[in-house]
Amino acid sequence: MSDIPAELRFAESHEWAKLDADGNVIVGISDHAQEALGDVVFVELPEIGKELGASEAAGVVESVKAASDIYAPVGGKVIAVNEELAGSPELLNSEPYNAWIFKLEPSSADADLGKLLDAAGYKATIGE
Secondary structure (H helix, E strand, O other): OOOOOOOOEEOOOOEEEEEOOOOOEEEEEOHHHHHHHOOEEEEEOOOOOOEEOOOOEEEEEEEOOOEEEEEOOOOEEEEEEOOHHHHOOOHHHHOOOOOOOEEEEEOOHHHHHHHOEOHHHHHHHOOO
């Protein structure tokens, strides 16, 4: 059974989003996603400054099983990436809700985050 923090919002493509105190959106992958991927061996991070639309591919997570695109759960500009993942991609397995992948300056955070699933909705989507 996956860990699904109630304070996060989720995309059906298994990314989580958290509105930061400064109004930016922190993005990572869910516990369910990392379990499905298996051991993560590489993370392709998006470019800082890149403008992404909601649901647009932002990067790639590669595991021993497969490679999977990471999508922007909301639209906005990439303002930071988690460089620690370059040397320790396995953090996505051990700490999926602490090992964020990138941060966005959202184009319209409230409206876009409202379209994402809450914890209960995500739980239902993944069949738990």
